[in-house]
Amino acid sequence: MSxxxxxxxxxxxxxxxxxxxxxAVNDLNFYVDKNEIRVVIGPxxxxxxxxxxxxxxxxxxxxxxxxxxxxxxTRMSEPNIVKAGVGRKFQNxxxxxxxxxxENLEISYPSGxxxxxxxxxxxxxxxxxxxxxxxxxxxLSDQLYTQADLLSHGQKQWLEIGMxxxxxxELLMLDxxxxxxSVAERRQTAVLLREIAKEHTMIVxxxxxxxxxxxxxxxxxxxxxxxxxxxxxxxxxxxPKVIEVYLGH
Amino acid sequence: xxxxxxxxxxSRQDVLAFAVLALLLLVVFPLSLDILRLNQVxxxxxxxxxxxxxxLCWGYGGILSLGQGVFYGLGGYAMAMYLKLEASSxxxxxxxxxxxxxxxxxxxxITELPWFxxxxxxxxxxxxAIVVVPAVFAYLIGFAMFKRRVSGxxxxxxxxxxxxxxxxxxxxxxxxxxxxxxxTDLRTLKGWEINTDFASYVFYFVCVAMLFVCLFIxxxxxxxxxxxxxIAMRGQxxxxxxxxxxxxxxxxxxxxxxxxxxGIGGAMFTLQEGFMSPxxxxxxxxxxxxxxxxxxxxxxxxxxxxxxxxVNIAKTTFGEAFPQLWLFAMxxxxxxxxxxxxxxxxxxxxxxxxxxxxxxxxxxxxxxxTRNTLTVPEQGVTS
Amino acid sequence: MFSDFTTAELxxxxxxxxxxxxxxxxxxxxxxLGLAIIFGQMKVINMAHGEFMxxxxxxxxVTSNMFAxxxxxxxxxxxxxxxxxxxxxxxxxxxxxxxxxxRFLYKRPLDTLLATWGLSLILxxxxxxxxxxxxxxxxxxxWLDGSYRLTDMIEVPINGMFVMAIAVMxxxxxxxxxxxxxxxxxxxxxxxxxxxxxxxxxxxxxxxRMTFAxxxxxxxxxxxxxxxxxxxxxxxxxxxxxxxxxxxVFGGAAxxxxxxxxxFTISQSQSILEFFMGGSMAKVLTLLTVVVIxxxxxxxxxxxxVRR
Numbered sequence: 001m002s003x004x005x006x007x008x009x010x011x012x013x014x015x016x017x018x019x020x021x022x023x024a025v026n027d028l029n030f031y032v033d034k035n036e037i038r039v040v041i042g043p044x045x046x047x048x049x050x051x052x053x054x055x056x057x058x059x060x061x062x063x064x065x066x067x068x069x070x071x072x073x074t075r076m077s078e079p080n081i082v083k084a085g086v087g088r089k090f091q092n093x094x095x096x097x098x099x100x101x102x103e104n105l106e107i108s109y110p111s112g113x114x115x116x117x118x119x120x121x122x123x124x125x126x127x128x129x130x131x132x133x134x135x136x137x138x139x140l141s142d143q144l145y146t147q148a149d150l151l152s153h154g155q156k157q158w159l160e161i162g163m164x165x166x167x168x169x170e171l172l173m174l175d176x177x178x179x180x181x182s183v184a185e186r187r188q189t190a191v192l193l194r195e196i197a198k199e200h201t202m203i204v205x206x207x208x209x210x211x212x213x214x215x216x217x218x219x220x221x222x223x224x225x226x227x228x229x230x231x232x233x234x235x236x237x238x239x240p241k242v243i244e245v246y247l248g249h
Numbered sequence: 250x251x252x253x254x255x256x257x258x259x260s261r262q263d264v265l266a267f268a269v270l271a272l273l274l275l276v277v278f279p280l281s282l283d284i285l286r287l288n289q290v291x292x293x294x295x296x297x298x299x300x301x302x303x304x305l306c307w308g309y310g311g312i313l314s315l316g317q318g319v320f321y322g323l324g325g326y327a328m329a330m331y332l333k334l335e336a337s338s339x340x341x342x343x344x345x346x347x348x349x350x351x352x353x354x355x356x357x358x359i360t361e362l363p364w365f366x367x368x369x370x371x372x373x374x375x376x377x378a379i380v381v382v383p384a385v386f387a388y389l390i391g392f393a394m395f396k397r398r399v400s401g402x403x404x405x406x407x408x409x410x411x412x413x414x415x416x417x418x419x420x421x422x423x424x425x426x427x428x429x430x431x432x433t434d435l436r437t438l439k440g441w442e443i444n445t446d447f448a449s450y451v452f453y454f455v456c457v458a459m460l461f462v463c464l465f466i467x468x469x470x471x472x473x474x475x476x477x478x479x480i481a482m483r484g485q486x487x488x489x490x491x492x493x494x495x496x497x498x499x500x501x502x503x504x505x506x507x508x509x510x511x512g513i514g515g516a517m518f519t520l521q522e523g524f525m526s527p528x529x530x531x532x533x534x535x536x537x538x539x540x541x542x543x544x545x546x547x548x549x550x551x552x553x554x555x556x557x558x559x560v561n562i563a564k565t566t567f568g569e570a571f572p573q574l575w576l577f578a579m580x581x582x583x584x585x586x587x588x589x590x591x592x593x594x595x596x597x598x599x600x601x602x603x604x605x606x607x608x609x610x611x612x613x614x615x616x617x618x619t620r621n622t623l624t625v626p627e628q629g630v631t632s
Numbered sequence: 633m634f635s636d637f638t639t640a641e642l643x644x645x646x647x648x649x650x651x652x653x654x655x656x657x658x659x660x661x662x663x664x665l666g667l668a669i670i671f672g673q674m675k676v677i678n679m680a681h682g683e684f685m686x687x688x689x690x691x692x693x694v695t696s697n698m699f700a701x702x703x704x705x706x707x708x709x710x711x712x713x714x715x716x717x718x719x720x721x722x723x724x725x726x727x728x729x730x731x732x733x734x735r736f737l738y739k740r741p742l743d744t745l746l747a748t749w750g751l752s753l754i755l756x757x758x759x760x761x762x763x764x765x766x767x768x769x770x771x772x773x774x775w776l777d778g779s780y781r782l783t784d785m786i787e788v789p790i791n792g793m794f795v796m797a798i799a800v801m802x803x804x805x806x807x808x809x810x811x812x813x814x815x816x817x818x819x820x821x822x823x824x825x826x827x828x829x830x831x832x833x834x835x836x837x838x839x840x841r842m843t844f845a846x847x848x849x850x851x852x853x854x855x856x857x858x859x860x861x862x863x864x865x866x867x868x869x870x871x872x873x874x875x876x877x878x879x880x881v882f883g884g885a886a887x888x889x890x891x892x893x894x895x896f897t898i899s900q901s902q903s904i905l906e907f908f909m910g911g912s913m914a915k916v917l918t919l920l921t922v923v924v925i926x927x928x929x930x931x932x933x934x935x936x937x938v939r940r
Contacts, residue, residue, distance in 0.1 A: 587737070
């Protein structure tokens with residue numbers, strides 16, 4: 001299959017990865033529109049996280065192509081994929097626990113990324129203003145100088161989302177962003193994500209079907225490394241195959 | 250400068266720690282010790298260079314190198330090669346069968362100066378080599394390892410092997426390196442006697458000055474964004490990578506800086522002691538250097554200096570009095586520090602004294618407002 | 633360097649040096665087996681591994697003296713007894729060390745390195761105080777002396793074959809223990825997921841202690857074998873620690889077959905090169921080659937590609 005040029009912000013075609021013969025992702029095709037919130041669901045081991053790993057370069061594809069704004073990602077290094085405009089949040093909130101919220105966001109600020117750029121990096125008024133602005137969006141204005149280790153689980157999730165936002169990526173990939181959050185925090189997060197979607201495209205992995213219905217424009221269901229179904233949250237919810245393997249009766 | 254204010258470069262605690270150290274090294278020691286003892290302190294301080302480099306590499310970067318002796322040795326040998334060539338002028342060596350080459354070469358029936366010795370006829374080349382050769386060597390090792398994401402234990406083992414190889418090589422190639430005795434019998438620097446008391450005083454102060462240059466550079470790296478990236482990297486390498494940083498470059502950078510510091514330390518040793526030998530290159534000295542850093546506190550720059558001083562002073566005084574028991578004591582110190590004081594002497598200070606001192610300074614000087622929490626990293630150790 | 637010899641001579645040299653390298657191979661295999669368990673499985677960097685080996689060597693030395701002075705008639709068999717005693721002594725010390733030190737450090741692997749280095753200093757000084765700084769040697773029993781004439785030019789040393797046999801048996805025993813016994817299954821479970829293993833009722837503390845003790849015990853056996861190639865001194869073990877770590881890493885830390893193969897490669901190339909360029913350069917060349925290969929292929933010789 002020859003990769004084609006498309007209008008989609010992300011076009012994944014024929015993507016396959018095998019670990020010692022086991023195909024974690026098998027001949028996957030899917031396309032994401034600009035400013036879309038795409039939710040990926042599926043049972044454990046369906047290959048959801050692996051797909052994100054492949055897109056952001058953490059895992060090398062065995063075959064297939066991943067095109068982001070018509071740029072091939074499969075051969076790019078991770079930092080270059082980030083610089084191209086792809087941001088990624090991990091399943092377990094990965095924030096820098098030894099640093100303050102301010103410093104967490106500061107490190108994520110997209111300038112001075114080379115060693116010597118870092119040596120010369122200065123906390124200019126623009127940087128501080130931008131950090132304060134993002135902190136406000138992720139509900140952490142009052143915790144700016146708190147060590148990240150002391151935040152609640154939900155606040156850490158927000159902080160990691162904030163660390164992506166400050167990079168201004170065109171595509172955000174969030175792996176289980178509301179895991180471990182209270183009901184109130186979930187609601188706040190749903191508002192936040194819909195707000196973010198006005199400027200960014202998002203791929204979200206999530207298990208909570210109620211939350212999925214709240215945010216998703218389109219849902220992709222993965223099963224054993226292949227796409228089982230795709231469509232609006234409502235359509236997917238009533239798909240008999242999806243009910244069979246994932247949602248249960 | 251990347252800092253808005255001086256406070257972003259050094260907190261009050263840092264200023265205090267540096268000032269106390271400067272007072273100790275520049276005033277207290279020179280006034281209270283005779284030149285023999287002061288010369289000994291200078292030797293210990295030459296190890297402190299390595300320990301300061303290890304604070305950056307190991308404490309901040311999480312890269313444990315067991316081969317720092319190699320870089321210390323490279324710097325020391327670079328200095329010693331120059332001094333040896335100066336001492337081996339044709340007039341001084343006229344009794345040799347080949348005058349004008351170092352004596353040990355003559356003993357090994359070498360009749361021509363080997364090619365890699367030739368540049369060391371120039372002091373400028375030698376001084377550049379002290380910093381550049383260790384740094385370039387570290388760059389090659391670091392590039393090969395970190396770009397392939399080898400780190401932690403494997404890195405430690407590989408660097409240790411390099412230290413072992415280096416020692417065997419130096420000892421084995423007696424004609425080229427002076428073998429197990431090293432390069433000895435160094436006399437003058439540009440015609441100036443280096444074995445006099447006066448020279449010892451001069452070298453001591455040069456050593457302290459260079460140490461502070463290294464400390465200020467290290468402090469700059471620590472408080473710049475590089476320092477924060479290193480801390481961030483320790484626990485969340487992937488997160489840093491997916492914030493757009495090439496992690497390997499940061500590791501290579503601190504490893505090179507650490508190597509350059511070690512090289513300067515080695516050169517300081519050669520100047521003060523008048524010789525360099527493979528006994529400072531191998532596995533044992535390399536691990537001891539890590540211990541200096543661990544005892545001082547692997548996250549504290551001044552701590553590294555105190556660590557080097559404390560362990561070596563203990564080694565000398567205790568070792569002179571009870572040579573039998575010294576190894577027991579040393580072993581127990583290592584185990585004790587690792588088990589009970591993972592942040593070393595600096596950790597003890599931070600736990601018991603940092604707050605009262607801070608409060609005192611606040612009363613005298615007014616409140617200190619900074620955005621950093623880095624100044625007192627109490628739970629910083631995760632290796 | 634080969635041009636001075638005929639092909640037949642070269643063949644003979646290779647074979648002779650190869651057989652001469654057998655004891656070194658056996659020592660490497662036994663040392664590396666112990667370390668492969670401690671380092672490969674438990675991720676503990678035991679810098680005192682060489683001192684455990686030397687403990688085994690001293691036990692062998694003491695046993696041979698006891699036999700010589702008390703039951704000289706049975707002197708020929710002291711070596712067999714010594715192997716068992718060396719295993720038990722080193723294993724017991726290992727269990728003690730795990731209890732007193734290692735168990736606090738499982739989450740800080742680089743720190744085990746420093747602590748065990750401290751331990752190695754203490755052990756060295758202990759050996760010096762007890763046995764003196766002078767190196768000691770053992771008398772090889774008669775039946776292990778001499779060699780077997782294979783051809784005109786090739787002779788096989790009998791003690792080499794014997795030590796080799798011990799190494800092979802130890803390897804098989806460890807392989808069976810790790811991959812065929814329920815205890816081995818527990819070890820692997822604890823290594824992979826400590827809290828989970830604890831939750832399903834495995835006594836993780838006990839498993840850790842026994843695993844560490846086993847690794848140290850095998851180092852003790854290596855010490856017995858070591859008495860055949862070198863004299864025993866307080867610091868003799870230190871010379872082996874780098875080689876052993878390289879053997880383990882080169883073989884791919886978790887693979888037993890890899891460990892054996894890499895021990896063979898390293899000991900044989902060292903032994904054969906020694907004939908042509910002398911001991912120290914042979915060692916430099918061997919170690920350098922291994923280090924360069926490891927830089928190019930850090931995962932070692934035998935590894936699986938796994939999902940992260």
